Amino acid sequence: MRYLIPALLSLSALTVAPALHAALAKPSPILTTPDALDTQTYARPQVARVTHVDLDLAADFDAKVMRGKATLDILALRGAREIVLDDKGLVIEKITDARGKALTWTVGASDETKGAPLTVQLGTARKIVIHYSSKPDASALGWLPPSLTAGKQKPFLYSQGQAIENRSWVPTQDSPGIRQTWSASITVPEGFVAVMSGERLTPQGEVVAGGKRRFRFSMPHPVPPYLIAIAIGDLAFKPLGPRSGVYAEPETLARVAPELDDTERMIDAAEKLYGPYRWGRFDMLVLPPSFPYGGMENPTLTFLTPTIFTGDKANVDVVAHELAHSWSGNLVTNATWPDGWLNEGFTTYFENRIDEIVYGTERAAVLADISWDELQRDLKLSKPSATKLRVDPGEEAGELAYNKGATFLRTIERAVGRERWDAYLRSYFDRHAFQPQTTAGFLADLRKNLIKGDAALEAQLLPDRWVYEPGLPGNAVHVKSQTLAQVDLAMERVKSGAPAASLGFEKWGTQEWQRFLNGLPRELPAERLADLDSAMKLSTSSNAYVRSAWLVLAIGNRYQPAIASAEEFLPRVGRNLLIRPVYRALVAQGNWGKPIAERIFAGARGNYHPVTVSAIERVLNPAA
Numbered sequence: 265m266r267y268l269i270p271a272l273l274s275l276s277a278l279t280v281a282p283a284l285h286a287a288l289a290k291p292s293p294i295l296t297t298p299d300a301l302d303t304q305t306y307a308r309p310q311v312a313r314v315t316h317v318d319l320d321l322a323a324d325f326d327a328k329v330m331r332g333k334a335t336l337d338i339l340a341l342r343g344a345r346e347i348v349l350d351d352k353g354l355v356i357e358k359i360t361d362a363r364g365k366a367l368t369w370t371v372g373a374s375d376e377t378k379g380a381p382l383t384v385q386l387g388t389a390r391k392i393v394i395h396y397s398s399k400p401d402a403s404a405l406g407w408l409p410p411s412l413t414a415g416k417q418k419p420f421l422y423s424q425g426q427a428i429e430n431r432s433w434v435p436t437q438d439s440p441g442i443r444q445t446w447s448a449s450i451t452v453p454e455g456f457v458a459v460m461s462g463e464r465l466t467p468q469g470e471v472v473a474g475g476k477r478r479f480r481f482s483m484p485h486p487v488p489p490y491l492i493a494i495a496i497g498d499l500a501f502k503p504l505g506p507r508s509g510v511y512a513e514p515e516t517l518a519r520v521a522p523e524l525d526d527t528e529r530m531i532d533a534a535e536k537l538y539g540p541y542r543w544g545r546f547d548m549l550v551l552p553p554s555f556p557y558g559g560m561e562n563p564t565l566t567f568l569t570p571t572i573f574t575g576d577k578a579n580v581d582v583v584a585h586e587l588a589h590s591w592s593g594n595l596v597t598n599a600t601w602p603d604g605w606l607n608e609g610f611t612t613y614f615e616n617r618i619d620e621i622v623y624g625t626e627r628a629a630v631l632a633d634i635s636w637d638e639l640q641r642d643l644k645l646s647k648p649s650a651t652k653l654r655v656d657p658g659e660e661a662g663e664l665a666y667n668k669g670a671t672f673l674r675t676i677e678r679a680v681g682r683e684r685w686d687a688y689l690r691s692y693f694d695r696h697a698f699q700p701q702t703t704a705g706f707l708a709d710l711r712k713n714l715i716k717g718d719a720a721l722e723a724q725l726l727p728d729r730w731v732y733e734p735g736l737p738g739n740a741v742h743v744k745s746q747t748l749a750q751v752d753l754a755m756e757r758v759k760s761g762a763p764a765a766s767l768g769f770e771k772w773g774t775q776e777w778q779r780f781l782n783g784l785p786r787e788l789p790a791e792r793l794a795d796l797d798s799a800m801k802l803s804t805s806s807n808a809y810v811r812s813a814w815l816v817l818a819i820g821n822r823y824q825p826a827i828a829s830a831e832e833f834l835p836r837v838g839r840n841l842l843i844r845p846v847y848r849a850l851v852a853q854g855n856w857g858k859p860i861a862e863r864i865f866a867g868a869r870g871n872y873h874p875v876t877v878s879a880i881e882r883v884l885n886p887a888a
């Protein structure tokens with residue numbers, strides 16, 4: 265069942281609204297076990313917590329700021345006098361109660377990544393209004409000039425909230441364990457469309473003073489605040505099916521829509537596996553190329569990089585991934601970021617099950633086999649402590665969490681059989697729907713509802729080893745693909761000197777190329793690289809996955825002719841997964857490569873989202 269909070273009521277009947285929210289939506293629980301303590305928030309939700317955020321903001325593209333007010337509904341202990349929010353560089357004008365009476369507030373010492381605590385003296389107020397604007401360099405917001413869009417006429421704004429960036433434009437308690445409902449009214453200049461990750465109440469917008477347009481949104485389900493997302497630009501929409509469609513710039517829409525035409529089948533497959541899709545619509549937004557990720561699972565509106573559109577549907581597993589997050593991540597959410605594998609590992613497993621239903625066993629095997637390759641690579645690259653699924657606080661759950669987590673779930677599936685595993689996983693999502701979850705909480709649930717005291721099964725699964733210890737347990741299941749075994753043969757032929765033109769690569773898709781380019785010997789002579797490049801057109805490939813893997817190989821051999829390709833590629837694409845390895849490869853070449861990396865980055869950083877800028881800065885200056 266879905267329900268709708270009338271947005272106008274919460275604006276016009278301020279005193280009635282808290283009771284209304286209380287009646288409609290019971291606040292989602294806060295976990296209080298020590299492992300659920302989020303060290304990346306300043307909030308103290310057991311004392312006072314935000315239950316609803318209402319945003320009334322206008323986008324100012326000239327100043328690159330969002331400006332207006334946020335009205336927060338607060339649930340607090342009887343007698344609690346203050347609430348602590350997260351604030352990363354917000355410019356606050358004033359804070360009042362619902363009647364407009366000024367409240368005192370202070371901003372504490374600021375930390376570069378966490379931002380600062382914003383403490384508001386509530387008195388008896390349980391609704392507060394924060395008048396503020398974001399800063400032009402707000403870390404969640406990518407303000408793109410027209411030159412970085414497909415249409416080249418209008419600027420573009422999009423947000424990326426995960427993990428702790430939304431506190432740079434939304435004053436709230438920015439922790440995945442503190443779920444909140446939200447609503448928003450967003451005013452944009454004439455000719456722009458605003459979309460958000462909730463129900464779009466006014467898809468065309470309403471004309472307001474000065475020819476501007478206002479768009480209203482509502483998210484009636486409690487969500488972790490990192491899932492509040494916005495984009496504003498010259499956007500058009502194309503329906504894909506009864507509950508799905510795609511937004512993109514008009515110049516992009518016709519090209520990308522056909523590659524997304526399996527979306528409804530994916531939703532049906534996901535529901536068949538693990539229960540109803542609870543978010544209403546599943547629309548997608550294709551962003552300009554600076555978007556830092558492959559996709560972001562913003563509810564009702566997945567954000568997608570344009571790099572997945574290679575004309576052959578070879579990368580729509582990203583869509584399956586973001587859709588799967590509608591269960592693992594958005595419905596059942598990691599309570600803290602060190603539990604990130606509960607979002608990403610579950611999703612990487614689930615996505616592959618969707619792929620299998622929609623595209624068949626061999627296609628799923630190709631993707632799982634590539635995921636195994638990535639896992640092996642990450643096990644080698646990561647320090648041991650970072651290869652635990654549940655990383656220590658302060659440690660970053662990286663890409664390894666995706667593939668090791670998925671392999672763990674696949675290993676359980678093989679041990680207990682699909683029928684029993686699927687029944688368990690479906691019931692798990694139902695039991696914990698709209699709630700945060702910790703690693704210990706999942707293990708307790710697994711033992712109670714699947715293992716059920718079966719000592720032999722416990723010994724076979726090794727759950728604690730998988731989750732709390734580094735490396736890969738010996739029971740890990742590796743899915744092997746026949747398609748990629750053929751690519752391995754081509755790789756062997758390269759090693760024995762066969763010319764590249766004879767390898768039969770003409771029908772390869774993204775995954776075959778990844779297997780091939782990542783599997784070749786890391787050291788190759790320049791003549792060999794030149795032969796591969798000229799036969800396979802690697803330096804000019806329009807497939808960004810191919811280009812990235814090729815550049816890593818070529819740069820690792822200081823293959824000078826590839827530098828022009830890197831100079832063209834890196835400033836144009838902002839997706840971390842594809843450009844960070846190339847920067848890393850350059851930096852690894854010391855005096856030869858690092859100056860090249862620095863030069864390219866100096867020219868490219870203005871094209872990147874702040875998330876990408878800081879990721880690349882860390883590659884260039886690991887100590888900083």
Ligand SMILES: [Zn+2]
Nearest residue numbers: 585589608611
């Ligand atoms: Zn994900």
